[in-house]
Amino acid sequence: MNNYMDPKEELIMKLVHYFITEENYEPMIVNGVKNEIWLENLEAPYKVIRINSNYIHNNDQLEFDNYKIKNVTKQIKQKTLTFNMKTLNLLLDVGDNVDLTNSKTINNYKITDLKDLRNDNNIAYIFPKLKTVSLKKDNSFDTFIHITNDINTKSAEKNKRFESIFAPKKIIVTNILIILNVILFILTMFNDNLFNTLILDPYGVRNGEIYRLITSIFMHGSIYHLVVNMYSLYVIGNQLETFLGKLKYLLIYLISGLSGSLLSCILTNSYSLGASGAIFGLLGSLLYFGMHYRLYLGSVLLKEIVPIIVLNLLIGFTFNGIDNWAHIGGLIGGIFITMALGIDNKTQKSTKINGYIILSIYLIFLIYLLIK
Numbered sequence: 001m002n003n004y005m006d007p008k009e010e011l012i013m014k015l016v017h018y019f020i021t022e023e024n025y026e027p028m029i030v031n032g033v034k035n036e037i038w039l040e041n042l043e044a045p046y047k048v049i050r051i052n053s054n055y056i057h058n059n060d061q062l063e064f065d066n067y068k069i070k071n072v073t074k075q076i077k078q079k080t081l082t083f084n085m086k087t088l089n090l091l092l093d094v095g096d097n098v099d100l101t102n103s104k105t106i107n108n109y110k111i112t113d114l115k116d117l118r119n120d121n122n123i124a125y126i127f128p129k130l131k132t133v134s135l136k137k138d139n140s141f142d143t144f145i146h147i148t149n150d151i152n153t154k155s156a157e158k159n160k161r162f163e164s165i166f167a168p169k170k171i172i173v174t175n176i177l178i179i180l181n182v183i184l185f186i187l188t189m190f191n192d193n194l195f196n197t198l199i200l201d202p203y204g205v206r207n208g209e210i211y212r213l214i215t216s217i218f219m220h221g222s223i224y225h226l227v228v229n230m231y232s233l234y235v236i237g238n239q240l241e242t243f244l245g246k247l248k249y250l251l252i253y254l255i256s257g258l259s260g261s262l263l264s265c266i267l268t269n270s271y272s273l274g275a276s277g278a279i280f281g282l283l284g285s286l287l288y289f290g291m292h293y294r295l296y297l298g299s300v301l302l303k304e305i306v307p308i309i310v311l312n313l314l315i316g317f318t319f320n321g322i323d324n325w326a327h328i329g330g331l332i333g334g335i336f337i338t339m340a341l342g343i344d345n346k347t348q349k350s351t352k353i354n355g356y357i358i359l360s361i362y363l364i365f366l367i368y369l370l371i372k
Contacts, residue, residue, distance in 0.1 A: 080298035174237035217257035256281015259333025277326035281334025
């Protein structure tokens with residue numbers, strides 16, 4: 001019985017093992033291919049890594065090979081809203097007369113051994129963990145089993161993290177927010193003084209009544225206004241509370257509402273009220289979250305979230321009586337606060353720090369414009 005792998009098969013296994021277990025790439029299903037492995041990680045410099053063991057014997061075949069890559073990556077771009085789709089094309093069998101030129105989006109690379117990648121400064125800079133990969137030649141069946149087990153373990157861990165985020169959870173914060181909005185609506189129906197005290201009054205805010213920046217996002221002028229906003233909050237809030245957790249979700253709601261109120265006070269002199277600024281912040285947060293999971297949510301972003309945002313902003317600019325600046329302020333605030341709080345298993349610490357800095361500068365600038 002032959003317990004040894006072909007050297008090329010061993011190289012493929014080690015490459016797949018490294019990119020999946022160390023660089024968080026995931027296998028792709030590409031129809032109509034043979035002797036090729038496709039991996040993707042939309043957070044990495046190379047969004048796609050393609051390992052091709054087919055023989056490339058001339059420049060025309062390489063050109064056709066790259067054309068096929070462009071077609072596949074074009075579909076991924078459309079599905080995931082990814083604009084910069086760079087591919088590392090690892091070629092294991094290339095003729096000596098083939099000119100491996102690179103394009104703006106495809107880096108063709110001939111590889112016969114893992115040392116080829118490690119010794120390339122550009123590749124090693126992007127993938128520094130390559131230094132930890134064993135270069136020892138071991139093409140035994142035991143190595144195959146070890147690599148397979150590692151890949152399966154890594155995949156199981158990813159699935160567990162995925163389920164922890166997307167699995168249905170008990171919704172608490174959204175329900176409390178809805179109840180609070182309804183209670184305040186009922187109370188202010190019979191108390192005009194309370195109503196006038198809590199709505200957003202730019203003049204009052206400039207004269208020290210800063211509480212209005214928050215209280216106004218829980219106020220509504222009519223039953224229709226309340227129902228529309230609470231339905232939107234229920235639909236969007238349920239999703240976001242599930243994805244991000246209760247504390248993050250509550251902070252996003254409040255900071256988005258604050259951001260919307262500030263921008264409204266700066267750019268309008270009219271009274272304003274309603275939860276729509278905070279709800280737009282939730283849409284911004286969902287947009288930011290979806291971009292980090294666009295492999296799964298890309299079509300939802302393209303067909304639902306983005307059109308909802310654009311359509312509602314257009315309606316706000318078309319019809320009178322809609323505080324669109326509160327919507328825009330909430331949307332911006334929702335994106336910035338979500339960037340600062342981060343997406344579990346996706347956002348790096350440096351990105352969170354940048355998010356806090358951007359959010360702080362943004363809010364301080366709005367406050368400066370308000371009081372100057």
